[in-house]
Amino acid sequence: MNSPQELTPAVPAVEAAGGRFRLDRRGLFRAGSGVAAIGGMAWAGKVLEPTATAAGSAGDPDLFIGGTDGWISLPQTPAIPPFHPDPLAPDGLSTYIFGFRNLTGMSEAQRLAQKNKAQHTAPLFWVPQYNDGGAGFFVKLTNLGLALRPDLFDAHTLHWHGFRNVIPFFDGEPSGSISVPSGRVFTYAYRPRDPGTYMYHCHVEDVEHVHMGMTGMVFVRPLQNETGATGAPVARVAGNTAAGAPMGYIYNDGLPVSAEASTAYDREFAMFISEVWAESHWADAHIQLPEWSDYRADFVLLNGRAYPDTLEPNGSDVNPFAPPASATTPTAT
Numbered sequence: 297m298n299s300p301q302e303l304t305p306a307v308p309a310v311e312a313a314g315g316r317f318r319l320d321r322r323g324l325f326r327a328g329s330g331v332a333a334i335g336g337m338a339w340a341g342k343v344l345e346p347t348a349t350a351a352g353s354a355g356d357p358d359l360f361i362g363g364t365d366g367w368i369s370l371p372q373t374p375a376i377p378p379f380h381p382d383p384l385a386p387d388g389l390s391t392y393i394f395g396f397r398n399l400t401g402m403s404e405a406q407r408l409a410q411k412n413k414a415q416h417t418a419p420l421f422w423v424p425q426y427n428d429g430g431a432g433f434f435v436k437l438t439n440l441g442l443a444l445r446p447d448l449f450d451a452h453t454l455h456w457h458g459f460r461n462v463i464p465f466f467d468g469e470p471s472g473s474i475s476v477p478s479g480r481v482f483t484y485a486y487r488p489r490d491p492g493t494y495m496y497h498c499h500v501e502d503v504e505h506v507h508m509g510m511t512g513m514v515f516v517r518p519l520q521n522e523t524g525a526t527g528a529p530v531a532r533v534a535g536n537t538a539a540g541a542p543m544g545y546i547y548n549d550g551l552p553v554s555a556e557a558s559t560a561y562d563r564e565f566a567m568f569i570s571e572v573w574a575e576s577h578w579a580d581a582h583i584q585l586p587e588w589s590d591y592r593a594d595f596v597l598l599n600g601r602a603y604p605d606t607l608e609p610n611g612s613d614v615n616p617f618a619p620p621a622s623a624t625t626p627t628a629t
């Protein structure tokens with residue numbers, strides 16, 4: 297899925313955020329209470345336009361993702377009649393999913409055209425560790441709806457798994473936080489302080505939505521990428537083109553690159569392992585209720601692919617800051 301070049305962001309997120317709305321602690325609470333006030337208006341019976349909801353969020357996002365449904369291709373064998381391959385699947389595809397789609401940089405028409413084009417796994421993204429005084433990282437989430445199941449008006453959220461001490465507004469756990477209904481937009485604000493590898497997922501009906509495909513990876517890159525340390529130069533992902541600079545560091549190790557315990561690296565690969573229980577995907581496509589206690593994985597996926605598809609060349613749609621090629625020509629759905 298990923299070659300080192302493809303994982304190198306063309307524009308570091310901190311630069312992409314330059315000149316944009318800066319959210320201090322008070323501003324952050326103001327933005328949050330603005331959203332809450334809009335929610336209160338809806339209860340008062342007033343018509344709430346999607347644009348009004350968007351106005352309650354903060355600035356341009358670093359990443360814009362949408363939740364929707366779609367179809368993926370898994371190997372035709374083993375056949376698991378009547379569930380796999382799903383007879384409802386479009387030509388060349390086999391399995392119904394819910395999932396996310398990267399909408400960053402798209403026009404509104406292009407964003408809407410991504411309905412029913414979910415990908416599995418979800419778009420990966422990476423975030424620089426929060427540097428005190430910086431704006432933080434903003435992810436806009438919209439809900440494009442489910443093309444095949446308009447009767448299911450499920451909301452979606454972004455729950456960043458393992459993010460410590462997140463403000464509840466931005467946690468994505470829907471019973472204690474905000475979730476995003478169809479046609480609405482919410483902006484999540486993050487100040488990640490712990491470098492490492494994480495996963496994220498939708499937390500609405502999470503057994504179903506996660507298994508259907510609404511989950512992906514997120515990396516928090518350490519400050520040392522940008523600041524360097526004694527014997528540890530600024531990293532290439534932070535713009536250092538000097539010979540000998542590592543691509544990046546995993547943690548703020550403070551060690552020379554030559555040290556045995558250095559976390560410097562020159563190649564980066566994302567590996568996300570998930571499963572497909574064919575009957576549950578078929579059930580969601582055919583307006584049936586899967587019985588989750590009968591769960592039994594039929595396919596094991598690496599980066600959304602099951603063998604032998606794992607042997608195919610890398611795709612070109614892995615840079616979360618560049619719209620997929622299919623976004624350049626909006627198509628009717």
Ligand SMILES: [Cu+2]
Binds near residue numbers: 450451452500505510
């Ligand atoms: Cu969801």
